[in-house]
Amino acid sequence: MAISNGVDKKLNTLTAHELLDKLKSGGISSEDIFSALEKRIKEADPKVNAYVRNQVQLPLADNRKNITGGVPIAIKDNICTEGYNTECCSKILEGFIPPYDATVIKKIKGSGHAFLKLKTNMDEFAFGSSTENSSFGLTHNPWNLDYVPGGSSGGSAAAVASDEAIWALGSDTGGSIRQPASFCGVVGLKPTYGRVSRYGLIAFASSLDQIGPITKDVRDCALLMNIIAGYDPNDSTSVNTQVPDYTKSLNSGIKGLKIGIPKEYFVEGLDPEVNSAVKEAINILKKLGADFKEVSLNHTQYAVPVYYIIATAEASSNLARFDGVQYGFRSKAANLIDMYKKTRGEAFGEEAKRRIILGTFVLSHGYYDAYYLRALKVRTLIKQDFDKAFQDLDCIITPTSPSPAFKIGERVDDPLKMYLSDIYTISANLAGIPGMSLPCGFTKKGLPIGMQILAKHFDEERIFSLSFAYEQNTEWHKMKPDFKP
């Protein structure tokens, strides 16, 4: 790995705020950024596979000449872009071209920025933690091509880490932004439930899903939040409250900020290198004036089982719409029911079938109370743990994932082990609170480590103050993979 020194760097290696400064001073044009990205994607993506449908030869955007003053954003394949394929990396949505834009895409268009026509790779329907469940093949971790980039937003995280994208959007249902951000050494934020509209996000688990930024540093994350956050009448779960200018909280300082360290997160199963990197980060924040205390989130151990009941139950309902009638793939059969069954049997991948069937089971007659209703009740207890902890805390810090990136193929045949890689991120979705993963070190093998900062509902500003203060005093975010195509 190497620290970039900021002199004579290629444009695709810069952050969005650095590029915006250059655009403002007139030194470069948006077209120059597109060209640099195009060159990088063509040379690097055959190895990384961050983008799908083998579209590396296509122009990155239409009407490029008309885009001025903007920095293009990479988009996960489950966010609808009118006129451009959006397939959730699933065969069942093969050839789907959305007839409308997601609200976040409308907001990007209205902000003067642009988005890339190429979409980023993901686990099919966001079902996974490694981007190995994609109908387009897996994505490689730019820090070591034998390792997974995390998931499900692994394509977005790998694209940003390999400088094939400046910044990107992902979605997070149980850690799908934060865990790949930690595996790829970039910044990822899951905003508060209700902060960003999900209109046009292909639904996985509607009580948990959020769209959020994946970026090279904290300032870019705040800038992208400024673009996408806000109330949307088209998403009845979006909340109508004022959206602050997040860049204003970057310099608020952290002296006296009260931070909790949940003891249930530093237990057996936590990789020792991850443990020491996060502890070291805590020491740095202590020196910067933050106050730490141990807290208890008693029901942490139940988060994964609760999640795999609620998320699969909601997914089984949301994915009922993929029946071969309105869009995507259809299999031939003589009658309607057989057509549904064959279409879904042939076109859903293995993990999608596993989750739909598990979700259907926990909602079925005779099991609903024992599984689904019980999970909703334990969800209440998990949420109450956070409510209680935040009564006298500003933030909570944990590792983002119990381990650094794991090897490709290592967990594909063990769904349970795969599910446990989200053990530290899932609770934030269940409680609806915001959470960020931020680079905080590397393993001896050179794989990135991330720490997670959690805050109260709609208090992304504290996360930005804390993460920015840390970033200003460390160099992790400047590290680049040695990856040479």
Add this chain to the structure above:
Amino acid sequence: MIDKKTVEYVANLARIELKEKELDKLSGQLGDILGFIDKLKEVNVDSVPPTSHAISIGNVLRDDSLKESLPVNKALSNSPLKNGSSFIVPKVIE
């Protein structure tokens, strides 16, 4: 636990056709997952209300008035089989 017959029954409810091999593999894996999920039985939830949304939200209603909607040709544009104004599906009624 979950046996092969139950998986077959649930797969039918979910309208997914499974091959014999898939049925075998899924029964085992779902058994493991449910075994893990059973951990929740140790929690006392007697007086705990369920949470379906982390942020309390109520019904959101809009005025019952005409507004622009997706034109028919756009709504049908992704259908695998259609005629001018409708989706075509296999015959439902004999």
